[in-house]
Amino acid sequence: MRIAVLTFDGFNELDSFVATALLNRVPGWRACITAPGARVVSMNGVQVYAQQPIEFTEEADIVLIGSGVRTRDVVSDSKLMARIRLDPARQIIGAQCSGALVLAKLGLLGDVPVCTDLTSKPWVVATGARVIDAPFHAAGTIATAGGCMAAHYLAAWAIAKGMGARGAGEAAARAVIDYVAPVGEKAATVARVMGVITPFMGDAAQEMVANRY
Amino acid sequence: MRIAVLTFDGFNELDSFVATALLNRVPGWRACITAPGARVVSMNGVQVYAQQPIEFTEEADIVLIGSGVRTRDVVSDSKLMARIRLDPARQIIGAQCSGALVLAKLGLLGDVPVCTDLTSKPWVVATGARVIDAPFHAAGTIATAGGCMAAHYLAAWAIAKGMGARGAGEAAARAVIDYVAPVGEKAATVARVMGVITPFMGDAAQEMVANRY
Numbered sequence: 049m050r051i052a053v054l055t056f057d058g059f060n061e062l063d064s065f066v067a068t069a070l071l072n073r074v075p076g077w078r079a080c081i082t083a084p085g086a087r088v089v090s091m092n093g094v095q096v097y098a099q100q101p102i103e104f105t106e107e108a109d110i111v112l113i114g115s116g117v118r119t120r121d122v123v124s125d126s127k128l129m130a131r132i133r134l135d136p137a138r139q140i141i142g143a144q145c146s147g148a149l150v151l152a153k154l155g156l157l158g159d160v161p162v163c164t165d166l167t168s169k170p171w172v173v174a175t176g177a178r179v180i181d182a183p184f185h186a187a188g189t190i191a192t193a194g195g196c197m198a199a200h201y202l203a204a205w206a207i208a209k210g211m212g213a214r215g216a217g218e219a220a221a222r223a224v225i226d227y228v229a230p231v232g233e234k235a236a237t238v239a240r241v242m243g244v245i246t247p248f249m250g251d252a253a254q255e256m257v258a259n260r261y
Numbered sequence: 262m263r264i265a266v267l268t269f270d271g272f273n274e275l276d277s278f279v280a281t282a283l284l285n286r287v288p289g290w291r292a293c294i295t296a297p298g299a300r301v302v303s304m305n306g307v308q309v310y311a312q313q314p315i316e317f318t319e320e321a322d323i324v325l326i327g328s329g330v331r332t333r334d335v336v337s338d339s340k341l342m343a344r345i346r347l348d349p350a351r352q353i354i355g356a357q358c359s360g361a362l363v364l365a366k367l368g369l370l371g372d373v374p375v376c377t378d379l380t381s382k383p384w385v386v387a388t389g390a391r392v393i394d395a396p397f398h399a400a401g402t403i404a405t406a407g408g409c410m411a412a413h414y415l416a417a418w419a420i421a422k423g424m425g426a427r428g429a430g431e432a433a434a435r436a437v438i439d440y441v442a443p444v445g446e447k448a449a450t451v452a453r454v455m456g457v458i459t460p461f462m463g464d465a466a467q468e469m470v471a472n473r474y
Contacts, residue, residue: 061282062441065274065307069409072305081307092285094278094294095310163444183443194444196282197413201443228275230396230414231376231407 049210051079052100052108054132054147058091058118063144066199067112067206073224074207079112080104084128091117106133110206115145115196120171123153140209142191142202148172151190160187163194186248200225205245218242218249262423264292265313265321267345267360271304271331276357279412280325280419286437287420292325293317297341304330319346323353323419326360328409333359333384336366353422355404355415361385364403373400376407399461413438418458431455431462 051071055064064081071079080099081088089095105111111134122128134141134154143151145165151157152175161180164172173179183198185191186205193202204221211217222238229237264284268277277294284292293312294301302308318324324347335341347354347367356364358378364370365388374393377385386392396411398404399418406415417434424430435451442450 061278065278068305068307069274079305092281092292093312094281097308099306165444182445195446196441197450198443198446200410228409230411231378232395233408233411237410 049074049077049109050104050107051077051110051112051206051210052082052105053079054102054105054111054113054150055081055083055088055096055098056114056116056118056122057089058121059088059114059116060145060196061090061092061094062196063116063147063199064114066196067114067144067203070200070203070224070228071110071112071206073227074211074220077210079110082108084131102128102131103133105131106135108139110140110210111142112202112206113141113143113147113150115147115165115168119146119149119168123149129153136189140189140206142186142193142206144193144199144202145196146171148177148192149175151192152177156190157192160190161185163192163198165194165196169194184244184248186245191248200228200241201244204241205248208245208249218246221245262287262290262322263317263320264290264323264325264419264423265295265318266292267315267318267324267326267363268294268296268301268309268311269327269329269331269335270297270302271334272301272327272329273358273409274303274305274307275409276329276360276412277327279409280327280357280416283413283416283437283441284323284325284419286440287424287433290423292323295321297344315341315344316346318344319348321352323423324355325415325419326354326356326363328358328360328378328381332362332381336362342366349402353402353419355399355406355419357406357412357415358409359384361390361405362388364405365390369403370405373403374398376405376411378407378409382407397457397461399458404461413441413454414457417454418461421458421462431459434458 083098146168208217208221296311359381421430421434
């Protein structure tokens with residue numbers, strides 16, 4: 049599995065690096081910082097080399113879109129947006145916080161509930177998206193997460209979803225969360241994370257969740 | 262406040278970037294990726310520019326030592342170790358996971374309980390440190406955290422401790438955790454994080470905790 053962690057200038061380190069670190073823990077998976085240029089600078093001035101160009105988003109099996117303080121500039125840059133080609137029919141796609149703006153611009157949010165952070169919320173609402181007061185939501189192959197620390201939910205969902213078969217996927221997600229969980233709190237952390245994402249794993253379960261909103 | 266997030270080759274992205282992102286959220290604080298060379302490469306091949314040289318650890322008000330897959334090489338490199346000068350009398354010092362090996366090598370752990378991750382544990386135990394099955398422990402100005410996701414505890418403690426007066430410090434830590442917490446889970450997340458670090462904030466409280474082990 050090849051994973052693009054889409055990262056723009058002004059990016060929030062938490063979002064891009066939680067995704068990168070967790071997905072790289074799955075044996076055989078390779079998650080890469082994917083950016084428009086050779087280097088990308090975080091909201092706190094950390095300069096990082098891109099591991100893949102933005103065009104990699106088209107080849108990747110999983111694309112996770114990070115958040116940042118300049119996502120509104122990103123979505124208003126039509127040249128830049130034209131370089132992002134996603135296909136929910138063959139890719140697993142997730143957006144963190146303001147990353148939902150990118151999915152909205154690409155017309156991928158439709159009418160499903162969307163999660164984002166409180167700062168980005170008015171901008172995501174303005175796209176016509178249905179923003180909910182929840183940390184995580186997935187519908188089919190597209191998920192959104194709100195609040196930096198919800199990055200763990202997005203990563204765990206991508207792992208579970210990417211591993212395919214329900215049982216194997218959830219086991220892989222559990223194993224990664226168990227590894228990174230605080231010492232002495234592993235069982236509780238795994239239960240908390242899986243409690244958030246499991247309702248979105250099966251088709252029947254997804255319909256139940258959808259009916260809630 | 263100037264903060265050094267000490268980061269070595271092979272570093273775990275979660276540790277260095279959770280610390281950087283959270284501490285930079287405090288108004289007037291500046292947390293920098295601090296490394297031995299001009300660039301540092303993560304355990305997953307992400308290349309990052311250092312924002313400060315390793316000698317900055319001597320000037321910084323707070324020093325947080327990240328974890329990684331090559332910390333044992335770091336502590337056996339006496340030239341490199343000689344460049345790290347810490348003083349718990351005037352600095353707030355924290356170590357994440359294998360970062361405890363650096364504190365052990367510098368003789369800063371003494372007899373206090375130490376937290377680290379399960380992979381690093383045998384190596385930390387081998388230094389003579391008293392490793393406990395807990396995510397976080399602090400004694401005075403020195404703290405240790407175990408498990409990547411315990412990075413939030415270490416950052417919250419550093420913020421609370423760095424802000425000085427007990428009430429103001431805890432309020433600042435709460436505000437940052439509230440900001441980064443998942444949407445819809447903010448109160449619960451703040452309560453969980455503060456529940457872990459508050460017992461280590463007051464002097465009397467610290468003695469109570471110390472007596473537990």
